[in-house]
Amino acid sequence: MKNKKKKSSILSLVLMGSLVLGACSNEKTAVEKKDSKKEPTIANFNQTGMPIVKDKIELKGFAGKFLQSQDWNNLMLWQEYEKMTNIHINWDTVQTQSLKEKRNLMLASGEYPDVLFAAAVPKTDLVKFGQQGVFIPLNDLIDKYAPNFKKIMEKYPIVKKGITMPDGKIYGFPTFYDPEFKGLLYGTPWIKKDWLDKLGLKEPTTLDEFESVLQAIKDGDPNGNGKADEIPWGGAYGIDDFIYALKGSFGLNNHGIANNNVDLDPKTKKMRFVPTTDGYKELLQYLNKLYTKGLIDKEIFTLKTEEFSAKASKNTFGVINGVDPGTTENLSGFVGIPVLKGPHGDRLNTAIGSPLGNIGMAVITNKNKSPEATVRWIDHLYSDEGSKMFFMGFEGKTYTQDPKTGKLDYVDEIKKNPDGLTLDQAVSKYLTWPGGYYPGFVQQKYFNGAESKEATTANAKQAEPLSLKLGDVWPAFNFTAEEQSELTPISTDMDTYLKEMTANFITGKADFSKWNEYKSTLEKMGVKRYIEIYEAAYKRMEK
Missing domain, CATH: 3.40.190.10 (Periplasmic binding protein-like II)
Known part of the structure; x- marks a missing residue:
C-alpha cells in the first residue's frame, strides 16, 4: 500500500x-x-x-x-x-x-x-x-x-x-x-477460474481479451442459476483499484503508486502529472467502455466496503480486486489474472506501493x-x-507450531471459528493487527493473513516477472513545512476535482470532448507548482 x-x-x-x-x-x-x-x-x-x-x-x-x-x-x-x-x-x-x-x-x-x-x-x-x-x-x-x-x-x-x-x-x-x-507487494485482480473453464475461455493476457472475457461472464450465465445476475468485475474499495490495476497497461506510474499523481516521462525523463497524460485519457476511455457495457459493477462509486461482502456472497462476481477472495470472502475458485498488455505494447504491473x-x-x-x-x-x-508475538500471539493460546516444519498456524478457534467469525474477527479477540494499523516489520513467516496464503503467493509469483523492480519504486516523498503549506490547498482542490471528473468520464456524465477543458482546469488549480514541489522533494530524496 x-x-x-x-x-x-x-x-x-x-x-x-x-x-x-x-x-x-x-x-x-x-x-x-x-x-x-x-x-x-x-x-x-x-x-x-x-x-x-x-x-x-x-x-x-x-x-x-x-x-x-x-x-x-x-x-x-x-x-x-x-x-x-x-x-x-x-x-x-x-x-x-x-x-x-x-x-x-x-x-x-x-x-x-x-x-x-x-x-x-x-x-x-x-x-x-x-x-x-x-x-x-x-x-x-x-x-x-x-x-x-x-x-x-x-x-x-x-x-x-x-x-x-x-x-x-x-x-x-x-x-x-x-x-x-511477495504476496504483499505483487498481485493482480482475481478471476473465477471455473467460470472460465465452463465458458471455454483462457485467462486473458491483453486488454481486448480481458474485455471479451468480461462480456462472456455477463452473457454466459456461468453461475448456472438461469439469471443474468453476474457482475463481471467488482471490488470492495472503489474505482481506484480498477485504475491501479490498469495503469501499467497504459505506461503509467513507472515508479509505483506511493506518489500516485506523478512519475517520470519515459521519453524526457522529466516528472509529469499522470492524470493529464494521453495514457490516462486512454485508460479512462477503456473503463468507460467497460462501464457502459455493464462489465463493471454499476454501484462501484457508492458501494460501501462492508456491503461488498454481502454482495459477493451471492456468487455473482467474475473478477474481484484486492487480496484472495477465498480468504477474505470465503469464495472459492479464484486465481490471479495475468498482467495485461495494453494498446501500445505496455505490459507492466505498476500497482506497487513502497514497502515502507x-x-x-x-x-x-x-x-x-x-x-x-x-x-x-x-x-x-x-x-x-516481537513480530511473532504481534502477528501470531502466544503459543498454545493463539497459535501452534508444527514440530517437524516449524511452521506456525493459528489455533482452530481462530482459523475455523465455531461462531462463523472471519479470521480477522477471530484474531481481534486477542491481537490488534487486523485493519493494518501498526508500527512493525511484516514478515511472511509470522503473518498469517490473506497475503500469506498459497493462492496469494501464486498470484504474486505469476505477476512478479512483469512487475516493477523494487529498486525503481519510490517511497512517498517528504515535504518541508513551507512546501506542504503550498501543496495542501492545491492537492485538496485537485483531488476533489479529479475524483469528480474520473467518475464522470467513466460513467459517461462527462464526454471526452471535454478533455482539454479538464486539463485546463487542472492547470489553473496549480499543476505546474505541484510538479515543482514534487521535483524538489524527489531531488532531496535522491541526494
Whole structure:
C-alpha cells in the first residue's frame, strides 16, 4: 500500500553540570532539577533484555483500532507484553474510521498522551508537531535504543529515505513490509477460474481479451442459476483499484503508486502529472467502455466496503480486486489474472506501493518521561520475537507450531471459528493487527493473513516477472513545512476535482470532448507548482 523534543544524553548532562560550576546558583539549581527529573527513568531502565524497566512504569497511549468491540486495556497481547516489559499502557482507543478526527482534536487541544500508537499520523502533522516540539525527534533514540529497527534501516535504505523529514529528523516509526514477502507487494485482480473453464475461455493476457472475457461472464450465465445476475468485475474499495490495476497497461506510474499523481516521462525523463497524460485519457476511455457495457459493477462509486461482502456472497462476481477472495470472502475458485498488455505494447504491473508503509504509526510526545523505555517497547516489534508475538500471539493460546516444519498456524478457534467469525474477527479477540494499523516489520513467516496464503503467493509469483523492480519504486516523498503549506490547498482542490471528473468520464456524465477543458482546469488549480514541489522533494530524496 506516507515532531518531537530531543532528550539530552547522560553524558551531555554531566558536561552541562561541569560547565556551570562557575555560574550563578540559580543556573546550578536548574541543572540539578533537570538531572533529578531524568535520573529515576535512567536508573530504572535496562538497555538490553527484558524487562525493559526494573520497576513497572505507566504510560498513556492513544491508538486506532479495527473493531469497536475491542478493549485494549483487557487484551491478551498487551497484558502479556506488559509482563515481559514491566510497562503498563493505559489505552485510549478509537475505531480507525474516526481516527483522523479524534487524533486531530486531541493534538489541537494539547491534551495528548505519552505515545500515539497505530495512529497513522500523516507527514504533514509529523513535520508540524515535530517543529513545535510536541513530537520528539527519534534519531538519537533509535541509534542508541532501537537495534532492531536500526538494522532494518541499514539493510533497506528506502526506510531511512522515507522516514527522514526535510529537517533531517525522524519523528515516527513506520510499518515496513518485508521486500521478500511477495504476496504483499505483487498481485493482480482475481478471476473465477471455473467460470472460465465452463465458458471455454483462457485467462486473458491483453486488454481486448480481458474485455471479451468480461462480456462472456455477463452473457454466459456461468453461475448456472438461469439469471443474468453476474457482475463481471467488482471490488470492495472503489474505482481506484480498477485504475491501479490498469495503469501499467497504459505506461503509467513507472515508479509505483506511493506518489500516485506523478512519475517520470519515459521519453524526457522529466516528472509529469499522470492524470493529464494521453495514457490516462486512454485508460479512462477503456473503463468507460467497460462501464457502459455493464462489465463493471454499476454501484462501484457508492458501494460501501462492508456491503461488498454481502454482495459477493451471492456468487455473482467474475473478477474481484484486492487480496484472495477465498480468504477474505470465503469464495472459492479464484486465481490471479495475468498482467495485461495494453494498446501500445505496455505490459507492466505498476500497482506497487513502497514497502515502507505509513511512517507515523508510532510517535512519542514531549509529555513522555520515559522515551528510552518507550523506544525499546516499540523497537521490539521490529524483531523476530516481537513480530511473532504481534502477528501470531502466544503459543498454545493463539497459535501452534508444527514440530517437524516449524511452521506456525493459528489455533482452530481462530482459523475455523465455531461462531462463523472471519479470521480477522477471530484474531481481534486477542491481537490488534487486523485493519493494518501498526508500527512493525511484516514478515511472511509470522503473518498469517490473506497475503500469506498459497493462492496469494501464486498470484504474486505469476505477476512478479512483469512487475516493477523494487529498486525503481519510490517511497512517498517528504515535504518541508513551507512546501506542504503550498501543496495542501492545491492537492485538496485537485483531488476533489479529479475524483469528480474520473467518475464522470467513466460513467459517461462527462464526454471526452471535454478533455482539454479538464486539463485546463487542472492547470489553473496549480499543476505546474505541484510538479515543482514534487521535483524538489524527489531531488532531496535522491541526494
